[in-house]
Amino acid sequence: MATTEPDVDWHGDDSSVNHLRGRAFEATCLAATAFGLVSVLLLLLFVANDAFRPLSADGGWLLTYAATVLAPLAALAVYYYRLDEPAGEVAYVTSGLPVVGVLLTGGFAVMFIELLSILEWFALVTSLVAAGGLIVAHGRLRPNAALERLVVLFGAPVVTVLGTPPAQFNWLVTDLAAALGVDFGLYHRVISLREVLLRLPYVPTNWLLLLGTLVAPLAVAGGVFIARRRDSRRAGFAVVGATLVGALAGLVTGPALGIGYGGWMLLVAFVALPVGIYVEGVVRRREGVRGLAFPVIAVLGVAVGSVVVDAAGFAGPDSWLDWGFLTSATSRTAADAGIYPAMVGSIMMIIVIVLATFPVGVGAAIYLEEYAPSEGPMGKFVTLVEINIGNLAGVPSVVYGLLGLALFIRIVQWPQGSIVVAGLAVGLLILPIVIISAQEAIRSVPDSFRQASYGMGATRWQTIRQVVLPEALPGILTGTILALGRAIGETAPLLMIGAAASVRLAPNGFFDVASMMPRQIYSWSSELEPAFRHGVLAAGVITLLAVLLVMNATAIVIRNRYQRE
Amino acid sequence: MSAETPEPDITSRPHGRAARERMYRYVLLLCAALSILVTISIVALLARDAITFFTLVNPLDFFGGTEFLLSRNVYGLLPLLSGTLLVTVISALIALPTGVAAAVYLSEYASDRMRSVLKPGLEVLAGIPTVVYGIFALVYVTPFLRTIGLPVNTFNILSPSIMVGIMIIPMVSSLSEDAMSSVPDSLRRAGYGMGATKFEVTTGVVLPAAASGIFSSFILALSRAIGETMIVVVAAGSQPRMLNLAEPLQNLWQGFQPMTAAMVQINSADSVSQLGFSSMFAIGLTLFAITFLLNLVSNRIAARYREEYE
Numbered sequence: 001m002a003t004t005e006p007d008v009d010w011h012g013d014d015s016s017v018n019h020l021r022g023r024a025f026e027a028t029c030l031a032a033t034a035f036g037l038v039s040v041l042l043l044l045l046f047v048a049n050d051a052f053r054p055l056s057a058d059g060g061w062l063l064t065y066a067a068t069v070l071a072p073l074a075a076l077a078v079y080y081y082r083l084d085e086p087a088g089e090v091a092y093v094t095s096g097l098p099v100v101g102v103l104l105t106g107g108f109a110v111m112f113i114e115l116l117s118i119l120e121w122f123a124l125v126t127s128l129v130a131a132g133g134l135i136v137a138h139g140r141l142r143p144n145a146a147l148e149r150l151v152v153l154f155g156a157p158v159v160t161v162l163g164t165p166p167a168q169f170n171w172l173v174t175d176l177a178a179a180l181g182v183d184f185g186l187y188h189r190v191i192s193l194r195e196v197l198l199r200l201p202y203v204p205t206n207w208l209l210l211l212g213t214l215v216a217p218l219a220v221a222g223g224v225f226i227a228r229r230r231d232s233r234r235a236g237f238a239v240v241g242a243t244l245v246g247a248l249a250g251l252v253t254g255p256a257l258g259i260g261y262g263g264w265m266l267l268v269a270f271v272a273l274p275v276g277i278y279v280e281g282v283v284r285r286r287e288g289v290r291g292l293a294f295p296v297i298a299v300l301g302v303a304v305g306s307v308v309v310d311a312a313g314f315a316g317p318d319s320w321l322d323w324g325f326l327t328s329a330t331s332r333t334a335a336d337a338g339i340y341p342a343m344v345g346s347i348m349m350i351i352v353i354v355l356a357t358f359p360v361g362v363g364a365a366i367y368l369e370e371y372a373p374s375e376g377p378m379g380k381f382v383t384l385v386e387i388n389i390g391n392l393a394g395v396p397s398v399v400y401g402l403l404g405l406a407l408f409i410r411i412v413q414w415p416q417g418s419i420v421v422a423g424l425a426v427g428l429l430i431l432p433i434v435i436i437s438a439q440e441a442i443r444s445v446p447d448s449f450r451q452a453s454y455g456m457g458a459t460r461w462q463t464i465r466q467v468v469l470p471e472a473l474p475g476i477l478t479g480t481i482l483a484l485g486r487a488i489g490e491t492a493p494l495l496m497i498g499a500a501a502s503v504r505l506a507p508n509g510f511f512d513v514a515s516m517m518p519r520q521i522y523s524w525s526s527e528l529e530p531a532f533r534h535g536v537l538a539a540g541v542i543t544l545l546a547v548l549l550v551m552n553a554t555a556i557v558i559r560n561r562y563q564r565e
Numbered sequence: 566m567s568a569e570t571p572e573p574d575i576t577s578r579p580h581g582r583a584a585r586e587r588m589y590r591y592v593l594l595l596c597a598a599l600s601i602l603v604t605i606s607i608v609a610l611l612a613r614d615a616i617t618f619f620t621l622v623n624p625l626d627f628f629g630g631t632e633f634l635l636s637r638n639v640y641g642l643l644p645l646l647s648g649t650l651l652v653t654v655i656s657a658l659i660a661l662p663t664g665v666a667a668a669v670y671l672s673e674y675a676s677d678r679m680r681s682v683l684k685p686g687l688e689v690l691a692g693i694p695t696v697v698y699g700i701f702a703l704v705y706v707t708p709f710l711r712t713i714g715l716p717v718n719t720f721n722i723l724s725p726s727i728m729v730g731i732m733i734i735p736m737v738s739s740l741s742e743d744a745m746s747s748v749p750d751s752l753r754r755a756g757y758g759m760g761a762t763k764f765e766v767t768t769g770v771v772l773p774a775a776a777s778g779i780f781s782s783f784i785l786a787l788s789r790a791i792g793e794t795m796i797v798v799v800a801a802g803s804q805p806r807m808l809n810l811a812e813p814l815q816n817l818w819q820g821f822q823p824m825t826a827a828m829v830q831i832n833s834a835d836s837v838s839q840l841g842f843s844s845m846f847a848i849g850l851t852l853f854a855i856t857f858l859l860n861l862v863s864n865r866i867a868a869r870y871r872e873e874y875e
Contacts, residue, residue: 003776019762021764022762022763025768026596026670026674026762026820027769028666029666029667029669029670030670030674031666031675031677032662032663032664032666032667032670033667033670033671033687033738034683034692035663036663036687036731036735037683037686037689038685039731039863040689040690040693040701040731043701043705043706046705047700047701047705086822103748117867136687149584149585150585155853165638179832232670360596360599361596362595363592363593363595363596364593364596364599364600366593366596366599367590367594367596367597371590371593382597384601384840385597385598385600385601385863387864388600388601388604389600390864391857391861391864392600392603392604393862394785394788394789394792394856394857394859394860395792395853395856395857396791396792396793396794396825396852396853397609397792397794398792398794398825398829398848398849398852399607399611399792399852399853399856402610402828402845402846402849403606403610405832406610406611406613406614406846407606407610411610428603431599431603432600435600442857459582459586460586461585461586482692485692488694489693489694489695489696489697490694491694491695491795492694492695492794492795492798492825492829495798495829495833496828496829496832498832498833517694518694518795521696521697521700522696522699522795522798522799525699525700525703525704525799533704534704537700537704541697544697545693545697548692548693548694552689554690556685
């Protein structure tokens with residue numbers, strides 16, 4: 001190789017390299033990437049067309065809204081994309097935040113209408129706070145009595161929320177006692193603080209309860225956030241005061257608008273408060289202020305458009321997906337069919353899933369990442385657990401349905417098709433996904449954080465609770481929300497555990513038989529009438545996908561906000 | 566750290582703290598061990614009814630039977646297996662080449678901007694609920710196949726299989742892309758150094774080097790296709806049928822009933838005998854065994870390629 005003379009023969013040919021083959025290959029690969037996306041996009045367009053039927057509207061209606069809403073917004077979007085990216089993000093968040101807030105409002109409204117009265121909510125929240133208070137107080141007073149604390153940890157909720165088991169679980173206690181050779185049974189129930197509150201002879205009016213247990217805590221949370229960010233207690237108090245006054249205004253304005261004071265208060269707490277805080281921050285930072293124009297122009301455009309449409313008398317589209325669809329039950333006639341009871345069923349199922357999988361999943365992830373030894377017999381066990389979790393994530397969903405059927409219905413004897421059974425079966429299905437994503441989030445916390453905490457003399461649990469978990473929380477939340485998105489669309493387990501094909505009334509207890517959104521959609525898919533097949537079915541699909549879209553967008557926003565740091 | 570404060574006692578531990586730490590450890594261990602419990606209960610509960618089934622039906626008749634008729638208590642697995650096989654093969658024909666090509670594009674050709682759009686886009690495909698894919702197949706794809714002149718029935722195996730294929734593209738592409746990006750750059754540079762073009766490096770160096778990862782993604786995708794339920798329940802019909810080997814094309818236009826769909830149908834049937842009910846668990850156990858094995862194999866292969874380049 002050390003020769004200086006170029007006496008090496010050139011073995012290549014002198015013609016230039018042919019690029020055609022490479023180009024063709026690249027284009028083929030790009031086409032393959034786009035194939036799935038484009039075909040699903042086309043299918044979605046067909047479904048959306050069936051659900052909204054935009055072509056059934058007058059041409060004037062379409063043109064008006066295109067001119068007042070679509071054109072300005074499209075122009076703004078191009079402007080943000082090209083020239084002002086921070087403003088684009090502000091526009092994205094300020095448009096998305098109200099949507100999430102309205103959905104939350106809807107969720108709570110449904111809960112108050114179907115599940116529990118405001119008084120019951122008040123009793124539940126108060127007794128949960130009391131339980132938390134007891135546990136914290138015990139920790140302060142006797143910081144070193146660890147085993148006593150365990151008793152308090154499990155005893156406090158029993159005293160305040162649950163009470164002793166109701167009569168239908170008496171057999172559990174008596175059987176257990178009989179097995180131990182004692183004749184003992186809880187023949188008289190000891191009721192909890194929650195039930196005491198429910199039986200109070202005098203209770204404040206509903207609006208006061210709602211203000212105190214829902215609006216006020218959120219207002220205080222917002223106030224604390226602002227007080228910290230601006231380092232000013234006055235600002236914090238201003239936020240709390242403004243929120244409370246705004247909510248109280250609902251006593252007058254709510255009924256006038258036809259949403260009642262409850263609807264108004266929920267909107268203030270879930271929409272006005274977060275949007276206000278976000279907008280204030282944007283204005284203060286002077287970053288991307290132009291993004292605020294987007295929602296303003298959207299609202300203005302809709303307002304102007306509706307005035308013009310009214311004046312000119314253009315008819316809107318005869319959409320299948322409308323308010324009636326979202327608020328009524330299914331029906332034999334396509335025009336009256338709606339998805340409301342199934343939506344309530346899905347919401348309640350999600351509550352069960354969150355309660356059942358989040359603590360267990362995060363706990364398992366913490367063990368696997370923070371405690372698990374890598375050697376010895378325990379190390380082998382942990383490897384087995386890890387492999388097993390990976391495999392469980394690949395078990396078909398229909399098998400989980402079969403597990404739910406065999407375990408919860410045939411052995412535990414819970415009612416077939418009830419929400420608890422559905423929630424637990426689907427919960428087991430997403431448990432591996434929750435564990436794996438929580439593990440990733442915990443793994444991404446730098447080790448130096450842990451070392452610093454240990455260096456301060458913190459124990460392992462203190463390190464986990466005060467350092468690792470707060471750092472990993474955004475990641476854990478993102479993963480959990482994505483897993484819940486998967487859960488909300490799962491259908492096969494629901495079929496196996498016998499969820500109702502169609503219900504006319506929304507469930508109002510967790511042991512009620514219910515239908516869920518995907519189950520209802522599946523029922524509609526076997527209707528042969530075109531009005532169902534190309535109307536109701538499409539509207540149901542769009543509703544389900546819209547819920548999924550909002551959940552996934554929330555997860556992505558959380559991830560993006562915290563990944564940067 | 567002023568002089569008058571007494572030296573803090575940093576060596577002793579408060580009473581009970583060690584016990585508390587141990588307790589948290591055990592509670593968390595319990596959470597982790599729950600996953601093992603889930604696996605055990607799946608196997609145990611499925612096996613319980615499956616064993617009842619196999620005491621009444623000869624396993625040879627079950628695994629070798631060519632007829633599945635609930636009403637006459639004839640339980641042969643082969644017709645259901647035919648449906649599953651067709652779905653798997655057709656969806657693999659769509660998803661495997663497409664997925665690998667997408668992975669090649671994303672890992673070797675795409676600009677950062679393109680990747681930031683296409684990658685989440687592909688993941689959306691895996692996030693769409695399967696019942697929605699089923700409705701796509703039944704309401705939109707089957708009529709479309711008719712308009713382009715294919716003689717498909719209302720319920721046919723072709724359109725759900727196409728949808729399953731599209732659904733599993735992201736599984737293939739994301740795992741294969743991981744495998745390709747973990748091929749060290751030094752290999753690529755060595756290829757370029759030899760005067761190879763980008764095409765030659767991609768097909769001659771990167772793809773072979775990532776082969777085991779790609780292969781493991783294939784197996785995982787197949788396992789997903791085998792276990793897919795809602796798409797075939799909605800769009801493939803409820804007629805168990807044997808593969809027509811004499812005229813293979815005829816199979817595509819007809820409805821089949823894969824294993825998963827049969828389980829759903831047995832469960833929702835109005836009057837089903839005790840034997841029929843336990844046959845559902847036998848099918849479920851078979852399905853579980855197949856997918857579990859495939860997943861294990863896939864993980865093994867994937868672990869091997871990770872070792873290779875670390």
